[in-house]
Amino acid sequence: MRAHVLVAEDDEMQAELIRRTLLSEGHAVTVTHDGLTALDQARRLSPDLVVLDLMLPEVDGYEVCRALRADGEIPVLMLTARTSEDEVLRGLDLGADDYMTKPYSPRELLARIRTVLRRSNRDLQQHEHVIRAGGITVYPERHEVLRDGVPVDCTPAEFAILTTMAAEPGRVFSRLQLLACTRGIDRASTERAVDVHIMNLRRKVEADPRRPARLLTVFGVGYKLSAVRG
Structure with a gap:
């Protein structure tokens, strides 16, 4: 399953690591470093998945997720350095499809992405035109x-x-x-x-x-x- 993934991560080193990991799996990748740009790119490009860090400048990941859910059904995988149950539940309540806590391994990230894409049934060969x-x-x-x-x-x-x-x-x-x-x-x-x-x-x-x-x-x-x- 090959997909277009939008990565919203303000840490440029982390974003580059995610980008390379996704490219190695054959995915197309767009990277942004703040919440406002992430929202704009998601609305313009309609990616198959958004990998969304919670601690973004301009607009935080929670608000980005809330806005994406109001717009439609783009799957969201949240990344967080926070491990409290309340923070995780807040993200899931806003409509995130899954979450990962930092640090994480590239292999785990790819496995989670594959699971979310399968669950959302957004294979590029079959997904609906929007x-x-x-x-x-x-x-x-x-x-x-x-x-x-x-x-x-x-x-x-x-x-x-x-x-x-x-x-x-x-x-x-x-x-x-x-x-x-x-x-x-x-x-x-x-x-x-x-x-x-x-x-x-x-x-x-x-x-x-x-x-x-x-x-x-x-x-x-x-x-x-x-x-x-x-």
């Missing part, structure tokens, strides 16, 4: 949308538009381009119907639809989905 952008998660095969981890009901046309925009966050789409992605779903639609779909989507995915932070209007051109979490 699109994430700006706090929006789209599961095309399941026809499901989450906003900050909360399910959102979309019509078929709304789903087609949102999926198209989420696949290329930051790109500006004209009304005609967004209309084209609904062909076969909403045959009677016009370009102005796209405005209605966008208005309805804003009610569903924006904290304040009157001041959108995700689905943005680019005047004279069309619309774009912000890559930044709204």
Whole structure:
């Protein structure tokens, strides 16, 4: 089983050791050294597993784990130098799939990673396609949308538009381009119907639809989905 693993470890020597250990097993590896960057990379890259140190700068591992659980189901293996039962239980209660206490051997780390990946059934040969952008998660095969981890009901046309925009966050789409992605779903639609779909989507995915932070209007051109979490 080969996977893409995101390593969030502020100790650069430890991070490099983990990176080399994972590469030796054939995994792809992305390394970060603080919690904010770890969250950003997890949302952008959708890794198969996050190896997460608890004592991270900017945002600690507990808060990173809490945010990842709100976003979706990326497996998390926590690393901690703390051995108290309360600290371990806190991490597991937040949704960590497993934990390891420091120091640990590279062989044990690989064994734990293999176990978590098997348990989560995220083999790269079989895992479900997921699109994430700006706090929006789209599961095309399941026809499901989450906003900050909360399910959102979309019509078929709304789903087609949102999926198209989420696949290329930051790109500006004209009304005609967004209309084209609904062909076969909403045959009677016009370009102005796209405005209605966008208005309805804003009610569903924006904290304040009157001041959108995700689905943005680019005047004279069309619309774009912000890559930044709204």
